[in-house]
Amino acid sequence: MSKQIISADLVANHNSARQPALERDYASLGERLDRRGIAIDAIRDQVEKFGVAIPSWGVGTGGTRFARFPGPGEPRDIFDKIEDCAVISQLTQATPTVSLHIPWDKADPNRLKQAAARFGLGFDAMNSNTFSDAKDQKLSYKFGSLSHADAGTRRQAVEHNLECIEIGRIGDGSNFPGQVSFAKAFERYLDAMRQIYAGLPDDWRLFTEHKMYEPAFYSTVVQDWGTNYIIAKELGDKAFCLVDLGHHAPNVNIEMIVSRLIQFGKLGGFHFNDSKYGDDDLDAGSIDPYRLFLVFNELVDAELSGAKGFHPAHMLDQSHNVTDPIESLMLSAVEVQRAYAQALLVDRKALDGFQEANDALMATQTLKTAYRTDVEPILAMARLRTGGAIDPVAAYREAGYRAKVAAERPGVAGGGGGIV
Numbered sequence: 001m002s003k004q005i006i007s008a009d010l011v012a013n014h015n016s017a018r019q020p021a022l023e024r025d026y027a028s029l030g031e032r033l034d035r036r037g038i039a040i041d042a043i044r045d046q047v048e049k050f051g052v053a054i055p056s057w058g059v060g061t062g063g064t065r066f067a068r069f070p071g072p073g074e075p076r077d078i079f080d081k082i083e084d085c086a087v088i089s090q091l092t093q094a095t096p097t098v099s100l101h102i103p104w105d106k107a108d109p110n111r112l113k114q115a116a117a118r119f120g121l122g123f124d125a126m127n128s129n130t131f132s133d134a135k136d137q138k139l140s141y142k143f144g145s146l147s148h149a150d151a152g153t154r155r156q157a158v159e160h161n162l163e164c165i166e167i168g169r170i171g172d173g174s175n176f177p178g179q180v181s182f183a184k185a186f187e188r189y190l191d192a193m194r195q196i197y198a199g200l201p202d203d204w205r206l207f208t209e210h211k212m213y214e215p216a217f218y219s220t221v222v223q224d225w226g227t228n229y230i231i232a233k234e235l236g237d238k239a240f241c242l243v244d245l246g247h248h249a250p251n252v253n254i255e256m257i258v259s260r261l262i263q264f265g266k267l268g269g270f271h272f273n274d275s276k277y278g279d280d281d282l283d284a285g286s287i288d289p290y291r292l293f294l295v296f297n298e299l300v301d302a303e304l305s306g307a308k309g310f311h312p313a314h315m316l317d318q319s320h321n322v323t324d325p326i327e328s329l330m331l332s333a334v335e336v337q338r339a340y341a342q343a344l345l346v347d348r349k350a351l352d353g354f355q356e357a358n359d360a361l362m363a364t365q366t367l368k369t370a371y372r373t374d375v376e377p378i379l380a381m382a383r384l385r386t387g388g389a390i391d392p393v394a395a396y397r398e399a400g401y402r403a404k405v406a407a408e409r410p411g412v413a414g415g416g417g418g419i420v
Contacts, residue, residue: 002120005087006399011389014398018380018390025377033373036347040378043344047382052272052336053097053124053315056105058329059084062319071324072406078105079115080409084326086119091395093388094333097124099315102164103134124315125207125269128164130157130172131215146192147172147185147221154192161196165204173216173223182219189221190234197235207242207268207313208232212249214279225257232266240268244317245284245295246275255294262302262310269313270295272336283318283328285335292335293371296343304348324402330392334379341378345370 030040059081061071075081082098089095098121100112116123130145138156143149145157172189174180197206210228213220222228225241232239241261248254261267274287285292302310314336320328347366354363380390389395396402 003086003118004090005083005119006090006395006401010399011091011387011395014395015384015390019384022377022380022384022390026381029374029377033345036345038345043341043375044378044382044385046344047337047341047378048093048386050337050340051094051096051314052333053099053313054085054088054095054329054333055099055101055127055315055317056081056085057101058316058318058320059088059325061325062321064321069321070412071402072411073402073404073409074412076409078107078112080405081105082112082115082119082121084405086121087396087401088326088329088333089119089121090387091383091389091392092330092333093383093386094337095316095329096120097122099124099127101127101129102160103129125313126164128161130160144172144180144185144216144221147180147189149180149188154188158192158195162199165196165199165201173213173220174218175216176218179218185219185221186227190231193231193235197239200238204238205268206235206239208239209242209244209247209271211244211247211279225261229261229264229266232268239266241266242268242271244271244273244279245292246271246273246279246317248275254291255298258295258298262298262307265309267310267312269315271315271317272332273316273318283320283323283335284316284332285339289335289339290371292339293342294367296339297346297367300340300343300346301348326402327393327396330396334392337379337382338375341375342370342373345373345375 026040033040033043056078059075061068061074063069075084078100085095085098098116100123105112112123130141133140133142139150139153141148141153141157144153146154148154148157172185174185193206193208200206208222208228208231210222210224211220212223222231225243228241232241243254243258243261245254248257258267272284272292274282274284274292276282276287299312316329316332316336318328318332347369351363351366354360354366382388383392384390
């Protein structure tokens with residue numbers, strides 16, 4: 001049996017006080033959904049099986065370009081991070097895997113596997129770091145990595161990515177017009193990625209992630225989904241596009257991008273967050289929950305239609321500057337589940353009919369009917385049935401976990417800008 005960091009008795013007492021009200025709410029929602037021809041238990045069962053990965057770096061406090069204000073009980077290493085991720089998984093029952101970032105999380109692979117197995121956790125995507133310089137790194141990535149003009153620097157970046165395969169976020173570009181040749185930089189990037197692709201095991205997939213800017217501000221090599229799609233097509237059948245919800249220009253139709261990538265078999269997965277001004281600003285669903293729902297509307301449509309090769313990976317990727325990272329990640333996992341559950345409620349037959357009849361008003365109202373449905377009783381019941389907490393944040397605070405780790409882990413002094 002997996003070890004539980006939060007006392008099982010505490011969770012049980014937490015749930016027992018809330019279960020009668022939840023059962024009434026669940027029955028009431030079930031009755032209303034039944035009138036729409038929807039079986040609430042079937043939706044609950046699908047929600048129970050849905051999971052989203054936690055990034056190891058997400059459990060630390062983030063920062064702006066000006067400053068970072070560490071919170072109490074900051075994780076000291078990957079093993080502290082795994083414990084924090086285990087708390088999120090225990091209380092939400094929605095985050096069964098952890099995504100590692102090398103070299104920050106570099107440790108003996110067997111020890112990592114044992115640490116995760118203690119809590120019933122698995123590992124998700126492996127993320128490389130070629131957007132900043134690591135300690136004792138021979139050559140700098142200041143002017144790029146996989147597209148660097150220097151062959152030695154490119155080789156170093158390739159070797160690092162191959163190391164990650166054995167145990168990406170790729171940040172190349174320019175800050176001034178004329179600094180680099182767009183064509184040469186892209187060709188160097190493709191050449192380097194082909195070397196990495198050649199090292200993939202047969203059962204691995206390679207995800208490339210597009211981003212408008214940062215760390216380069218004039219041009220970024222993989223700046224949009226079109227370039228990302230070209231890369232995936234050029235590399236081969238094991239290469240796919242990763243969609244980060246915070247990596248798009250204002251007013252870009254992200255759900256349409258998702259649809260296109262599904263249609264042509266190149267959707268690899270997601271980094272979920274919400275954005276107001278820049279990249280990965282805020283918790284998933286905190287600014288535009290309707291857009292998150294519209295993204296899942298496309299995902300559920302593909303799932304129900306049996307789209308070929310459709311099995312996207314899901315991960316949270318957000319910065320926590322003024323909140324407890326564990327609380328933010330728990331709520332974000334729940335918001336992603338919420339969007340999934342709401343998308344499962346869409347009347348697909350009615351929607352298809354309105355689309356074919358060019359009835360724009362009723363088509364959009366069909367989506368709104370599903371989106372406006374309060375699915376919280378479904379999410380809470382799924383947590384209760386799988387051993388989680390009806391109210392994860394309340395249970396977390398009752399357990400006093402943050403105070404406990406703050407007493408065990410040395411305080412971290414504030415520093416300059418930049419994420420964890």
